[in-house]
Amino acid sequence: MLANKPVFTWIHNLMKKMNTEIACIRLGNVNIISVTCPTIACEFLRKHDADFASRPLTMATGIISSGYVTIAIVPFGEQWKKMRRIFVNDLFSPLRHQWLQDKRKEEADNIMFYVYNKCKNVNDDGLVNVRNVAQHYCCNVTRKLIFNTRYFGKGREDGGPGLEEEEHVNISFVLLKHVYAFSASDYIPWLGLLDLDGHKSKVKNGMKIMKKYHDPIVEDRIKQWKVGSKSVQGDLLDVLISLKDVNNDPMLTPKEIKALTIELMLGGADNPSNAVECALAEMINHPEILQRATEEVDNVVGKARLVQESDVSNLNYTKASVREAFRLHPVVPFNPPHVSAKDTVVGNYFIPKGSHVMLSRQGLGQNPRVWNEPHKFNPERHMKNDEPMIALSEPDLKLISFGTGRRGCPAVTLGTTMTVMLLARMLHAFTWSAPPNVSTINLAKSENGVLLKDPLVLLAKPRLAAQLYYR
Template sequence: MLFQAISYTPSFLRPLPQSFWHLLLIIFFSFMVIKTIRYHLVENPKKAKLPPGPKPWPIVGNIPEMLANKPATRWIHKIMEELNTEVACIRLGNVHVIPVTCPTIALEFLRKNDATFASRPISMSTDIISKGFLTTAVTPFGEQWKKMKKIFVNELFSPHRHQWLTNKRNEEADNIMFYVYNKCKNANDNGLVNVRIVTRHYCCNLMRKLVFNTRYFGEGSNDGGPGLEEVEHVDAIFTLLRYVFAFCVSDYMPFLRGLDFDDHERRVKDAMSIVDKYNDPIIERRIQKWKDASKTSADSEDLLDILISLKDANNKPLLTSEEIKAQALELVLGGVDNPSHAAEFAIAEMINQPDLLQRATEELDNVVGKQRLVQESDIPNLNYVKACAKEAFRLHPITIFNPPHVAMDNITVSKYMIPKGSHVLLSKQGLGRNPKVWNEPHKFQPERHLKNDGSMVVLSEPDLKFISFSTGRRGCPGIVLGTSMTMMLLGRLLHGFDWSGPPNESTIELLKYSNGDRYLGGPIVAIAKPRLAAELYHQ
């Protein structure tokens, strides 16, 4: 009995029948099947996939391939061609890079979902150039960007401000005519003109005039050209533009920053030291003048005065000296490359097709005549010249990709999943040369931009069939200034001079690019001959 009592097992501890476990297993699997079906058909009807792209390595992603296939811009386009896709996903470190070459998909990013892609990436170069993200164009979405964007739109590029600065723009348009005329007449130059020097220095002179109210940091040149100081400053400016959104390894693997794996950081810092050497003393002296009340709003001369004079709600300076320095530099950077590059390439293409050059000069002669120079008021009537500039923007963009847009949330675009933090790169080259959009995309044909009804040609392209000034929240607010700079530069050079290729060369080579596919391998050097009365070229 004792043994029986000890060996007794309560019923709830006895083994359950095997049929019970079978039933429980069937119930469990049924539950999982129902849950899975509900997730896929109800809660998540169709989970989007990433755009197509190369298989990434662990941790580093596709960085090894990027480094082995320089320039990265060409490598990315090659991947897209091999995959036969107009949107791709390339993982660099932990960043999903999304290049786009289709206008329809580009509009989904920058029009339909513009609010989601209104930020910029944090990178080594933009951090240094913006002095810690104090500016507008390269600063990530946030309160600082909102503050500076409001200043940009309302204070610096309003219609009133554009009109206020007209005389300064006219001065530089006159000066470039004086400079090119002197180069033509210089026996040592044999009529040869370096078009790149002309276009870049016109744009840099103009932006210095608008921002600092000066053309020269030093004595300048008697022929209207740059002095040693301006040459150094312009070279540094274009170095910064070259690296501002370059494919830098440390931007995708931040723990490598400081090692300067690809020598980008040194070059950016060296260029910044040169720019600061010229810009900062002017800004500091001007700030002190406002503090001393030796300068007031009544005698404001330029955009620097506007930045310094802004007040907050407590009537204290709205901007710090570092914000002023950073924004002044960004103003110069934002105004010099697009117009100079478009004018250089347009002239080269027109020299290669003399009938285009003749048609443009005939339009200028009909609209302007030969008794005066082109003025900004003539621009609306210069449809063919505008078409030439527009075609240069399409076929020969200053950069291969637009500045990156960063996804601020997970989102589905064109049936693809775009993860939060992705860098979306609209390909200026891919959009402008897309054979599905453009007939003979590699041919320079200004006529493609002329409308049958004769309506006015504009340089912007809101449908993103190519990119001149972009669109959306991150679009360029200085379209009016950019248009006037481009058209006055190209219009004056075409109206004032006959252009032809250099001796012993029938055409100008346009297909040799420098590292990164950014510029022509060498500047255009062409023969220029004055075609107007001599007195029109003198200041």
């Protein structure tokens, strides 16, 4: 493993060489079960879901979850059950989604204003860093939902990120990169003392920066509720603070609330932004797809207003393009590990207790047995005549979008809304083209991750009336 980095490429190459869609690789004292077959994947996450609903204890997840008091990276148990209930019932219920609509709209409007200003800025020559825009949009939305603010500092007139938000977004992505990053000490625990790969110091430093921004806001807000200067809920932080147990005591401790705000921030950052960046990059290389997607948005929305959330259900080709981006350009190579609670037989395979089952997002999405021309970006493949409405979720696990089962994403509606709104608005409000002297967008992946190697930079021109871009 140490000699074959990145480890996910090594595992995928091994599986290809052995011509297998399930493999067990022993790393130190851990069995890693990698899966690229949707039928076997469904056996794990649907048929045997209850036996594979845990997560491993690792160096990074222990630090990021403040000692496993959160949800996404926490092993199965009472803490996870409590948090899961809160996520499903209190943070991401349909009613809550509606309650938060104005905040999402403010951020969708702001990002249009920001891109418009970038187009107009002579110093930028009309060039827009799409990765930057997409990442800031996602983090702005999440920051607004949790803390009711876009800016930690005084912000910027043009709608762009201030220095604080630059740091906040950068560090979120550093943490995400290290969550399940095959750190040597997770498999050979005594190596943790040495921090040979440097992961531990990066994660610790990342958390220090996140806490610098989050903790004072959480502490101040708890105080406001205590002294009664706040009594009406305005955002998700208020919701978390106001939750009560059966004895009418606070359901969550300050430590749990602080840790949850960080995990919420990370949950909303990478998947939507990467899908939009990659979909747009593919569309520039396939102008007929760009044209069809733009025509769809024009037909549904017209030119007299911006795309609204109520349009999302009618934007099937846009949603098919996002699904195709999830399939072909997953932001991480593997789904988070699912740990087996006991010895289990899945399909014909004996899976020992404690194994880390890792569904390969890359391998499932590009399995040649399942997908025709798997390396071609073709949204059409998701358009089925008998399905009037395309969804981004994929419970059959032919690709991984939100996963399925007990550990499936609890924020499907929010994730879908954020992703489709951003892509649809970008297509509708601007004409996009490659910068001068660039004939094709380079879709090569970065060496140690699966983001595109080069951030997508495109030429943008407004295509709607100027007043529509003003917040």
